[in-house]
Amino acid sequence: MAKQRDRRRRRRLIRTLVTLSALLFVILLPLAAAGLYYNSVLNRLSFVRGQTEVYPTPDADSASYFEEAVPDTDDVSQQEYSPSSEIPKIVSVNKAEGEIYKGKNVINILLIGSDYRIPHTSDPGRADVTMLCSLNKKTGSIKLVSFERGIMLDVPGVGQDLLTHSFHWGGAELTTNLLREYFLVDIAGYAHVDFDSFSAVVDAVGGVDITLTNAEANRLKLPTGLNHLDGANALRYCRLRSIDSNWQRIARQRTTVQAILNRVKNMSVRELDQLSQKVLPLIHTDLSKGEITSILMNATKFFGVTAEQMTIPEHNNQYCDFQYEADRLHDFLYN
Numbered sequence: 001m002a003k004q005r006d007r008r009r010r011r012r013l014i015r016t017l018v019t020l021s022a023l024l025f026v027i028l029l030p031l032a033a034a035g036l037y038y039n040s041v042l043n044r045l046s047f048v049r050g051q052t053e054v055y056p057t058p059d060a061d062s063a064s065y066f067e068e069a070v071p072d073t074d075d076v077s078q079q080e081y082s083p084s085s086e087i088p089k090i091v092s093v094n095k096a097e098g099e100i101y102k103g104k105n106v107i108n109i110l111l112i113g114s115d116y117r118i119p120h121t122s123d124p125g126r127a128d129v130t131m132l133c134s135l136n137k138k139t140g141s142i143k144l145v146s147f148e149r150g151i152m153l154d155v156p157g158v159g160q161d162l163l164t165h166s167f168h169w170g171g172a173e174l175t176t177n178l179l180r181e182y183f184l185v186d187i188a189g190y191a192h193v194d195f196d197s198f199s200a201v202v203d204a205v206g207g208v209d210i211t212l213t214n215a216e217a218n219r220l221k222l223p224t225g226l227n228h229l230d231g232a233n234a235l236r237y238c239r240l241r242s243i244d245s246n247w248q249r250i251a252r253q254r255t256t257v258q259a260i261l262n263r264v265k266n267m268s269v270r271e272l273d274q275l276s277q278k279v280l281p282l283i284h285t286d287l288s289k290g291e292i293t294s295i296l297m298n299a300t301k302f303f304g305v306t307a308e309q310m311t312i313p314e315h316n317n318q319y320c321d322f323q324y325e326a327d328r329l330h331d332f333l334y335n
Helices: 002-042 062-068 163-183 195-204 214-220 231-239 246-264 269-282 289-296 322-334
Strands: 091-093 106-114 127-136 142-147 152-155 159-162 189-194 208-212 225-229 308-312 319-321
Touching (some): 106 163, 106 322, 127 163, 127 246, 142 246, 159 163, 189 195, 195 231, 195 269, 208 214
Parallel strands (some): 106 189, 142 308
Antiparallel strands (some): 106 127, 208 225
16 A cells, blocks of 8 residues: 555656646747847857957158048048048047046946058058947936047057057057046946948948937038938038037037937837847957947836936046046946
8 A cells, every 4th residue: 555655756756847838838938049049149249358459560651651641531432542631639638547447337448440451451540439338227328528639649569659549559448448448437338330340330220210310411412401311421521620620520420429329219120130130240349248238238227218428538628638538438328
């Protein structure tokens, strides 16, 4: 009798284990599939973490590079490489001192847009856009900070040079490190695209809606007021400065980033997946998959948000007080 009870208990135990195993399989299989799919999405990015890229070495002719490089004009369709116009220099005052500040819920990503590579060389070009995108995972706020490309910095192995030129000497990694050092700001990593990739990103989201002033419209040969710009015209808009100054130009760059965010906010899951297939391979980043996952887990908080904006230095002049600007940047990012 006891043996029969033991056999019945064993059979019930086995049935219970089989049932639990089946349930566990049913639960874990979709999770595993989702994990594999998510990893495949991340793998669409061009990860450059841990890689070493070779850039030009300063020599006696290094100064002439910037006189013969990509023309600094509004018309990016121009394919002739004539001397570039002078970029106004912003000299440094009072180097910032202190520790790099980090916020628990804030992640800062440097957005870098580089101009065209120089034909028939390994030259990576210059950083036409250096914009900090600050995401607060708790509040869902987005803050965009543009750094004037004419800010003078001490570039290792080169000496005093423009922020925009630092990309030429050491790529996105050097530009990111210099901003960390000079403004004592925590930057998790960078996301870099060149001109062609930027145009492709705008086209991938279906173009952007930008309201043009009379001066902007006349220069771009488009109607005044609201325009739906494709990638090529959005790039021309972002580079436009002949009608005013680089100060307004970088404001136009932030306006375009906001316009891209506005296009993405109403996309369905399927549309976002299709967008990722087109856009992610165009982006070079040194962010880890863990950092990107942390952002994506809070992504819905950022949909539809209007970004707060700021320019460094505060005033459109020829001086940059790094201590003042570092304090101002910390207040803006972390309140």
